[in-house]
Amino acid sequence: MEQNFDYINENYITENELCNITDISKDELAALIQNQLVPQPSYTVSRSIRITSPLNDEFEREITEKYFSKNCISLVNKNKELKDIHLYKEEFKENFIRHLINHPHKGVAYDRIFNTSFPEQEKLNEIFESEWAAYCNGIYGICTLHSTEEEIVKKEIAVKKLIHFNTQFSDKELTAEESDELIKLSEEFNEVTQKFAPYQRKSSSRGKYLDKILEENNLDYLVKKY
Structure with missing residues (x-):
């Protein structure tokens, strides 16, 4: 349990810290979250004190503390004076789609929608809205290092490439060439992805698609430690 608290305290900031650093009140932060200008907290920690x-x-009292991704500091500073609340989402969408379309390995992303023909705008809109909902819910504060549009795209592609690799090789001993490929996939994944809190590590994309196959192939030294 203590390891989980240590991880969250080291990598995230509390609601009080976020408000103090950005010089806003909790009500003002709540309004930013409500208007989807700042994501929800990524973790909520509750403790009972007796x-x-x-x-x-x-x-007796229960204390609840909300923890936000550290990138929320720059988001609050950027968006706390934003008059048109729709501008941020439009900017985010434009950047997300641009990074997706320009990625050299976009073919593996989002059920391989780029494999046949260029997807219709409606399909890109659906993909974005799904990712936007996850982003606003604080999920990418858990999964990615900085919750940027580019990292969301890169993580999607890195995970899909790992899933494909696992499908091919999880039940066999890797050759030297295949091990080298796995090492490159690990580097690509680590470039944008958090370690995840210890309690959720095993069920996370890191635990399921990277840690396990590294351990099975004597590449334990590549498993991210706390």
């Missing part, structure tokens, strides 16, 4: 004394009395 105090007793020789006077045979006691006090």
Whole structure:
């Protein structure tokens, strides 16, 4: 349990810290989140406190602390004076689609929508809206290092390439060439992806698609440690 707290405290900032650094109130932060100008907290930590004394009395209270990705500092500073709340989403969408279309390995992304013909704008819109919802919900604060449009695209592609590699090679001993390919895929994944909190590591994309196959092939030294 302590390892989870250490990880979150090291890699994320509390609601109070975020407000103090950016000089806004909690109500102002809540409004930014409501208007989708800042993502939801990525983690919420609740603790029960019980105090007793020789006077045979006691006090109990549950403390809840919200933890945000550190990139929210720049987002708050960027968007706290934004008059048109739709501008940020439009900018985010434009950057996301540009990074996706320009990525050299986009063919593996999003059910391989680029493999047959250029997808219709409607399909790109659907993909974006799904990723935007995940972003606003704080999910990419958990998964990626900086929650940028480019990292969301790169993580999608890195994960899909790892899934394909696992499908081909998870049940066999890797050759030297295949091990080299896995090492490159690991580097690509690590370029944009968080370690995940210890309690969720095994079920995360890192745990399922990278840690496991590295360990199975005596590449444990490449497994990200805490």
